[in-house]
Amino acid sequence: MELSSRVKGMAESVTLKLNAKAMELTETGKQIYNLTAGQLPFRPPQTFIESIRSELDFLKSYQYSPVAGFTELRKKIVNHIESTRGINFSAQGEFDCVISNGAKHSISNILGAIVDPGDEVIIIAPYWISYPEMIKFCRGTPIIVQSSIFDVFTPPLTEIRKAISEKTKAIIINSPNNPAGIHYSDEWMQEFAELLEENPHVNVISDEIYFEVCYYDPRPTYFYQKKPELLKRTIIVDGISKAFASTGLRIGWCVGPKNICKGIENLQGQLTSSANSLVQRAMLNYDFSSSAQFLVPVKNHLRDNATIIREKLKEVHLMKCWYQPVSAFYYMIDFSQTPAFAHYTKDRNDKTDYSVQICEDILNELGVVIVPGTDFGMTNSARLSLVLHKEAFSEAMEKLVQFLGNGPASASRPKAD
Numbered sequence: 113m114e115l116s117s118r119v120k121g122m123a124e125s126v127t128l129k130l131n132a133k134a135m136e137l138t139e140t141g142k143q144i145y146n147l148t149a150g151q152l153p154f155r156p157p158q159t160f161i162e163s164i165r166s167e168l169d170f171l172k173s174y175q176y177s178p179v180a181g182f183t184e185l186r187k188k189i190v191n192h193i194e195s196t197r198g199i200n201f202s203a204q205g206e207f208d209c210v211i212s213n214g215a216k217h218s219i220s221n222i223l224g225a226i227v228d229p230g231d232e233v234i235i236i237a238p239y240w241i242s243y244p245e246m247i248k249f250c251r252g253t254p255i256i257v258q259s260s261i262f263d264v265f266t267p268p269l270t271e272i273r274k275a276i277s278e279k280t281k282a283i284i285i286n287s288p289n290n291p292a293g294i295h296y297s298d299e300w301m302q303e304f305a306e307l308l309e310e311n312p313h314v315n316v317i318s319d320e321i322y323f324e325v326c327y328y329d330p331r332p333t334y335f336y337q338k339k340p341e342l343l344k345r346t347i348i349v350d351g352i353s354k355a356f357a358s359t360g361l362r363i364g365w366c367v368g369p370k371n372i373c374k375g376i377e378n379l380q381g382q383l384t385s386s387a388n389s390l391v392q393r394a395m396l397n398y399d400f401s402s403s404a405q406f407l408v409p410v411k412n413h414l415r416d417n418a419t420i421i422r423e424k425l426k427e428v429h430l431m432k433c434w435y436q437p438v439s440a441f442y443y444m445i446d447f448s449q450t451p452a453f454a455h456y457t458k459d460r461n462d463k464t465d466y467s468v469q470i471c472e473d474i475l476n477e478l479g480v481v482i483v484p485g486t487d488f489g490m491t492n493s494a495r496l497s498l499v500l501h502k503e504a505f506s507e508a509m510e511k512l513v514q515f516l517g518n519g520p521a522s523a524s525r526p527k528a529d
Contacts, residue, residue, distance in 0.1 A: 189211070212365060218366040219243075233284060237259060
């Protein structure tokens with residue numbers, strides 16, 4: 113039996129692959145510092161846990177919900193988006209919500225519902241690794257706009273403007289950003305809104321799954337807050353995995369124009385049906401606003417680990433690699449700004465991406481697992497997760513910066529072919 117061409121060309125999720133490898137190595141008894149995970153080492157809010165427990169006695173908690181989710185919960189989610197973003201959907205027309213099996217499912221649903229073969233979808237590097245694969249699976253073409261550490265991973269709007277063509281169906285905006293751990297400034301969002309006004313055929317998928325995980329002011333703002341009429345061609349994606357520390361419960365959603373949501377509902381109905389009804393019913397009884405208090409220690413934890421990165425880089429004179437992460441769980445290390453990089457390059461003109469090789473050396477020598485930047489659209493870099501417990505994270509960073517400052521213990525400069 114042959115695999116389809118769609119699947120043959122699909123890359124494996126390197127994040128999940130490395131996370132699994134880290135777990136396997138840990139089970140062998142080796143000291144492993146897993147800096148790959150995009151999930152918090154915290155229990156979900158206690159009131160949410162109690163809400164789930166209280167639903168276990170009811171028959172309906174084990175039965176299908178409507179494909180798009182329980183109507184009351186969908187209304188609650190729409191109201192939550194309105195109150196937290198300071199917007200009014202009804203002033204712009206009819207909007208709806210579709211609840212799916214996580215934000216990843218929501219994004220793939222959206223792309224499946226709006227992308228035709230040959231359509232272009234603009235994504236910004238560094239991007240979440242699944243975006244290009246999802247676009248290609250829908251027979252669309254990912255168009256990549258680059259950013260860099262020198263502009264704190266904020267994409268130049270001039271480059272986005274150049275990337276827009278008559279084939280552009282949508283732009284995916286991920287702010288707060290995975291993998292960079294930043295969110296785009298208010299000024300950037302204002303200019304982006306103006307750019308969208310110039311291009312009325314372009315839609316936006318706004319991936320806001322880390323919206324509530326912002327641990328330095330100012331908080332994230334969005335283009336549609338500047339020009340609310342842009343909501344008519346915007347689909348907002350969010351979910352419980354980050355704000356509720358509930359990655360495994362697989363509940364996400366999208367909110368957008370009603371006709372688009374109806375198409376997404378039809379697609380989901382044929383492919384997967386409804387999301388987990390037990391968790392949906394528990395969410396009906398949970399006060400979403402209470403998550404803000406739950407996230408206080410989470411944000412303190414992320415700030416502490418961000419400070420550790422800065423201190424460890426400073427100790428070995430690697431402040432060229434420093435920028436201030438302000439949201440989400442991540443930090444990008446630019447290997448090309450470190451002395452270790454010289455042990456891999458052949459000469460100054462060498463443009464090879466050594467991300468995977470460097471990350472493998474770090475894993476083998478130090479037991480520190482980080483994710484190569486290659487699949488995030490960034491060469492010679494890696495993503496670190498800030499979620500590890502403080503003491504272990506400090507130990508991991510101590511090992512990592514020593515490697516970056518000195519190079520691998522068994523380093524030998526690769527020979528030219």
